[in-house]
Amino acid sequence: MATTDLSKDLAPIVSNTMADMVELRLREYLKRKSFRPGDALPKELELAEALGVSRNVLREALSRLRMLGMIETKKKRGMVLARPDILGTFERVLDPLIIDNSTLQDIFELRLVLEMGLADLLYIRKTDRDIQELEAIAKKEVNLDNSFRIKNEIAFHGKLYEMSGNDTLKRFQIMLLPIFDYVVSVEPNPTRGDVTHMDLVDILKTGSKDDFKKGMEAHLKPHFDRLR
């Protein structure tokens, strides 16, 4: 074997802190023992002793799991395994100011991908009532000035996600909004697609799924044109 790809043979030394390792160990432990939400965990002192660390370090690790919503603790009752909110943790690091430009661009594209792929779910689950509400949003925007138009833009596309009947997707979209706004705000000349929101509503009313896909593609075309 030659000297190529040393990293395969020599894993980088990761000077993990105790809290890091304890966090990992607790994860493994919870998994191995196949704890289910609601199950009670040993108390802090027992865990600390078993792991051979101070209660201090243990609590730093527990604090992380608690933040993620993996565990919940009550004063005398002890700790129980809980269901983490998978998106809640995501939200904490989603700040346009911290994320690097390359990832920002990725997320921008991710939103486009989601929006393009939404059609299939939409045509499975859309209701007349949904379309009415969507139309109301689209109608409102004709006589709005520019500042309110952005809000309306968000409302329209947000309603589309809502109509998908997928709560996780909807929440995901809400979280990505600031990122999306940020990227759009950086764009030099915001152009508009040939297909308007009202056009999309009309398609949803009477058109086929393929019609809608083509319509959405035309609606988002200015964004896609910026990609390479």
Add this chain to the structure above:
Amino acid sequence: MATTDLSKDLAPIVSNTMADMVELRLREYLKRKSFRPGDALPKELELAEALGVSRNVLREALSRLRMLGMIETKKKRGMVLARPDILGTFERVLDPLIIDNSTLQDIFELRLVLEMGLADLLYIRKTDRDIQELEAIAKKEVNLDNSFRIKNEIAFHGKLYEMSGNDTLKRFQIMLLPIFDYVVSVEPNPTRGDVTHMDLVDILKTGSKDDFKKGMEAHLKPHFDRLR
């Protein structure tokens, strides 16, 4: 004012622990001061004193931010703001055993949405070399037994994400795989679509973007048919 919507008047008591509040305060602080990655933070003692909490509590909060990759610390150098890996944190809570069924279903659908929306990026960025590699994967699967076929299935769709040229998207897919596998494994009778992987490759070679979208729709049809 009537007694309706009490929650507007009486905000629910959130018995946050000190660490929770300190975490929040630190977040606000970092944001307000518009710290940038690489900037140095005050030392623990100063922060603890300013916040009026013990160093212990402060460290529990810092431990969380450290886990998220928002800060990094070195022994004498102090703490610096860092760039969190937005997906890394996500990964930590993505365990099919912990996530409730409703969210599992949502994530399953999310994958379908992504896959359907991928076409536009693909047709912007696909290269001949990509298609060759994809074809190699598709060709391999004809004479594989069932256990390896799943791996190949993953390889094929993974390659598609890779061809999108969006690293975040690709990583996202990898993270969602276990969830997807889990949901699929629960399915009673895994049926196959009329359009095979080889068909998709052929479309990519000579067909139009619309052809590919229709092909992918047919390929995933069994999954979509299960939705309501």
Add this chain to the structure above:
DNA sequence: TTTTTGATTATGTACTACAAATGAAAATTT
């Protein structure tokens, strides 16, 4: 039987002490 009280117990917070690492300054050598 119901209510009250109190003991018990696990988590939450504070404080102190020291180890380890590391960057800077001082001392030494070349």
Add this chain to the structure above:
DNA sequence: AAATTTTCATTTGTAGTACATAATCAAAAA
């Protein structure tokens, strides 16, 4: 004078003790 080594100071990392707080359970009182 420049380079190297040594020493020192500083900041995070870990341990341990002590006490506050809240929730549970059981015993005692009404």
